[in-house]
Amino acid sequence: MTTRASVLLFCLALTVQADTLILKDGTHVTGRWWSIDASHVHFLVDNQLQHYPRPAVSAVTFGDATLPPLSPAPSTPPPAISAQPPASAAQPARAPTLTRPSGSAPPSAPPRGLSQPEEIGMVYSWNGKVLTPLERNQAVAHESGSKQYWEMPAPQSRVRLSEASSLVFILRLPIGVDPASYSLFPLATVNGRRRTRSQTGRRGGLMTWPVDIEKNDESSLITYALTVRDLPTGEYSFSPSSSNDGYCFGVDPSAPGQ
Numbered sequence: 001m002t003t004r005a006s007v008l009l010f011c012l013a014l015t016v017q018a019d020t021l022i023l024k025d026g027t028h029v030t031g032r033w034w035s036i037d038a039s040h041v042h043f044l045v046d047n048q049l050q051h052y053p054r055p056a057v058s059a060v061t062f063g064d065a066t067l068p069p070l071s072p073a074p075s076t077p078p079p080a081i082s083a084q085p086p087a088s089a090a091q092p093a094r095a096p097t098l099t100r101p102s103g104s105a106p107p108s109a110p111p112r113g114l115s116q117p118e119e120i121g122m123v124y125s126w127n128g129k130v131l132t133p134l135e136r137n138q139a140v141a142h143e144s145g146s147k148q149y150w151e152m153p154a155p156q157s158r159v160r161l162s163e164a165s166s167l168v169f170i171l172r173l174p175i176g177v178d179p180a181s182y183s184l185f186p187l188a189t190v191n192g193r194r195r196t197r198s199q200t201g202r203r204g205g206l207m208t209w210p211v212d213i214e215k216n217d218e219s220s221l222i223t224y225a226l227t228v229r230d231l232p233t234g235e236y237s238f239s240p241s242s243s244n245d246g247y248c249f250g251v252d253p254s255a256p257g258q
Contacts, residue, residue, distance in 0.1 A: 020061040021052065033060060034121070035242040042242065044120065047221055049174045117172040120221065123182070123238045123247035124170045125161060131170055134247040135159045139239065150244065151195040156235050157248040163233055164254065169226040179224040181242060184209045187235040194235050
């Protein structure tokens with residue numbers, strides 16, 4: 001498929017799935033829902049991220065379904081997930097025991113115009129040939145004593161990757177959105193559900209894994225390659241700081257000889 005055809009299909013998909021932001025002055029803005037925080041509603045309009053004060057927004061329509069009127073912003077916003085900690089603090093509590101493949105180079109990012117991500121903000125796995133969207137979940141905040149964690153259903157993700165020295169993920173974002181706002185969280189399975197893990201010796205901090213970010217494209221939509229090195233077997237989730245969306249995957253032991 002040519003780059004032009006890909007762009008046309010992408011624009012058509014956005015048109016079919018367009019959302020509508022309704023302001024209290026009666027203005028209707030067509031675009032795509034992005035996120036909401038204590039003070040603003042963030043809405044994607046013509047591939048540009050726009051920010052609307054919450055008091056000015058009446059409602060949001062998702063396709064044919066309408067979101068109820070927005071409630072007033074809380075007086076104090078809920079605690080946000082911590083950003084990337086130092087690499088020395090980001091390692092999992094357990095040391096990996098499996099032997100990892102060595103000497104294999106990570107797959108290069110997809111060339112421009114070929115197999116580009118169709119959905120903005122979605123994280124894809126890239127194996128050098130095919131982009132696979134990660135499992136999307138909505139994480140729910142919980143508290144246990146003085147600790148907060150985020151939980152998702154099911155003991156493991158349906159998206160499975162084989163353990164390797166490097167794993168590459170692809171993310172497409174509008175200009176102005178920082179790819180470093182996406183953190184990679186190791187998850188623990190407890191009582192049949194996945195949850196974030198607390199960082200040892202850091203009160204309230206959540207464990208994250210380091211991610212190398214490389215810009216691949218210059219346009220109104222920028223594509224980034226996220227490379228994760230020496231990731232042990234287990235369950236994981238990419239999540240942006242602006243929402244509770246989780247893009248989940250699991251890492252399984254590699255087959256002998258690979």
